Amino acid sequence: MDTVIERIGASVGKEATLSGWVYNKRSSGKVRFVILRDGTGVIQCVFLKNQVPEAAFDLADSVTQESSVEITGIVREEKRAPGGYELTATNLKLIHLAEPYPITPKEHGIEFLMEHRHLWLRSARQHAVLRIRSEIVKAMRDYLDDNDFVLADTPILTPAAGEGTTTLFPVDYYGEQVYLAQTGQLYNEAIAASVRKTYCFGPTFRAEKSKTRRHLMEFWMLEPEVAFLDLAGDMTLAEELVAYTVQRVLAKRRAELATLERDTARLETVKVPFPRISYHEAIKLLQDKGKEIKPGDDFGGDEETLLGEAFDRPVMIHHYPAAIKAFYMKRDAGDPTLALAFDMIASEGYGEIVGGSQREDDLKEMQKRIEENKLPPQAFEWYLDVRRFGSFPHSGFGLGVERTVAWICGLKHIRETIPFPRMLEKVYP
RNA sequence: UCCAGCGUAGCUCAACCGGUAGAGCAUCCGGCUGUUAACCGGAGGGUCACAGGUUCGAGUCCUGUCGCUGGAGCCA
Numbered sequence: 001m002d003t004v005i006e007r008i009g010a011s012v013g014k015e016a017t018l019s020g021w022v023y024n025k026r027s028s029g030k031v032r033f034v035i036l037r038d039g040t041g042v043i044q045c046v047f048l049k050n051q052v053p054e055a056a057f058d059l060a061d062s063v064t065q066e067s068s069v070e071i072t073g074i075v076r077e078e079k080r081a082p083g084g085y086e087l088t089a090t091n092l093k094l095i096h097l098a099e100p101y102p103i104t105p106k107e108h109g110i111e112f113l114m115e116h117r118h119l120w121l122r123s124a125r126q127h128a129v130l131r132i133r134s135e136i137v138k139a140m141r142d143y144l145d146d147n148d149f150v151l152a153d154t155p156i157l158t159p160a161a162g163e164g165t166t167t168l169f170p171v172d173y174y175g176e177q178v179y180l181a182q183t184g185q186l187y188n189e190a191i192a193a194s195v196r197k198t199y200c201f202g203p204t205f206r207a208e209k210s211k212t213r214r215h216l217m218e219f220w221m222l223e224p225e226v227a228f229l230d231l232a233g234d235m236t237l238a239e240e241l242v243a244y245t246v247q248r249v250l251a252k253r254r255a256e257l258a259t260l261e262r263d264t265a266r267l268e269t270v271k272v273p274f275p276r277i278s279y280h281e282a283i284k285l286l287q288d289k290g291k292e293i294k295p296g297d298d299f300g301g302d303e304e305t306l307l308g309e310a311f312d313r314p315v316m317i318h319h320y321p322a323a324i325k326a327f328y329m330k331r332d333a334g335d336p337t338l339a340l341a342f343d344m345i346a347s348e349g350y351g352e353i354v355g356g357s358q359r360e361d362d363l364k365e366m367q368k369r370i371e372e373n374k375l376p377p378q379a380f381e382w383y384l385d386v387r388r389f390g391s392f393p394h395s396g397f398g399l400g401v402e403r404t405v406a407w408i409c410g411l412k413h414i415r416e417t418i419p420f421p422r423m424l425e426k427v428y429p
Numbered sequence: 430u431c432c433a434g435c436g437u438a439g440c441u442c443a444a445c446c447g448g449u450a451g452a453g454c455a456u457c458c459g460g461c462u463g464u465u466a467a468c469c470g471g472a473g474g475g476u477c478a479c480a481g482g483u484u485c486g487a488g489u490c491c492u493g494u495c496g497c498u499g500g501a502g503c504c505a
Contacts, residue, residue, distance in 0.1 A: 028468085029462060030461080030462045031462045033463080044464085064456095065455085081465090100439075102440075104440060105455095105466045106466065108440060111496095112440065167504075183505065208504055209504095210503060211502095211503095214504095300502090328505090341505085343505090
């Protein structure tokens with residue numbers, strides 16, 4: 001196996017050759033330090049004038065930031081080193097001399113960093129976020145895979161608007177106008193009738209003119225859908241999935257959370273059960289906190305923050321007014337003005353990370369909703385078939401991956417949670 | 430779309446009431462045997478976003494345009 005900095009401890013006292021990029025360098029006359037970054041970690045390499053070839057010693061001074069190099073040396077434990085190890089170099093080989101690197105070890109503004117996002121990803125913070133994001137996705141998929149879910153991906157190009165056309169990106173499809181997917185949910189419902197428990201995981205697209213720290217035009221969503229599951233069971237699935245994911249990141253990505261200076265005490269408490277309050281209880285809670293809000297209103301960013309802050313773990317709000325929720329959600333049998341829907345609001349002001357519901361499974365009722373919402377009925381015939389041929393109660397939800405990453409990492413802005421964010425009118429790089 | 434703030438060196442920022450354009454980092458040259466965003470000395474580097482106006486004189490004041498940032502709205 002190749003020697004990498006992450007596992008350098010196994011090579012103490014031995015010679016190792018590391019390949020990577022020059023993260024920084026320092027010089028003190030007859031001793032020179034090259035800080036090497038190899039993608040798994042960072043280690044300082046010490047060059048002593050009388051112990052390395054002259055060419056290598058010269059190169060240790062002239063090599064530029066982010067040049068790619070190969071460094072050979074003896075691995076040593078070192079108390080003063082942040083990672084605990086150091087390399088006493090015996091040689092340095094240049095692979096490519098980098099041009100002057102734009103992102104220096106000093107501060108930079110967000111505009112400049114976003115313009116250089118492809119290079120910014122190499123920095124310690126972004127590296128940590130990439131690794132945590134990967135762990136989060138793996139944890140979620142592991143949880144679902146281990147609980148009998150079948151991954152079945154849904155299309156990106158879709159023939160008709162899911163709900164209204166204003167938020168969709170139109171695409172020319174051999175002369176026909178189609179749209180980038182907003183959700184895989186409707187397809188998931190059909191798949192659930194085949195495999196009982198399914199999920200899709202992929203990008204979704206919104207053409208909204210949203211310009212906030214919580215919105216992206218292109219974001220990834222994890223959407224489970226389960227046959228014969230009601231709203232309460234749906235909430236249980238959501239809280240178990242989220243709690244498992246948070247605990248997994250705490251167990252496996254401590255170092256990265258530390259790099260991000262995340263207060264992990266706020267994550268330790270994220271265990272089941274999560275608090276569940278009804279929409280009307282939430283309204284009352286907000287009114288008690290002095291918010292001017294009345295039953296029937298939807299929650300804005302401020303309200304979500306207040307609700308999230310009221311608990312030490314994510315809170316689930318259920319039984320929203322049907323009027324402010326999607327057409328396919330089942331109504332409450334006792335009060336048809338309410339939808340069997342829930343949102344999960346993350347703690348610490350990160351807002352909604354999960355939105356789910358029990359789906360309408362009655363054919364007549366669904367036909368009525370499609371008509372009321374002025375949706376093109378022919379585009380939904382296949383969807384109605386799910387209600388025509390052995391209709392079944394079923395529920396599911398969508399989990400926004402980037403908002404979840406922002407919350408777990410403690411990032412202020414969602415743009416750092418995905419390698420190349422698609423922001424309002426910004427698609428470079 | 431609306432509101433607010435900001436556009437000065439490659440980067441991050443200063444420049445007081447309108448009076449000669451400045452620092453740190455980066456780059457180049459030199460010094461230092463343990464540095465941790467190393468440090469010390471030196472050098473080069475400017476269409477003060479763009480256009481117009483006021484003034485003896487504008488980076489600074491006024492108008493417009495463009496761009497960026499934050500927020501609102503919008504938002505399964």
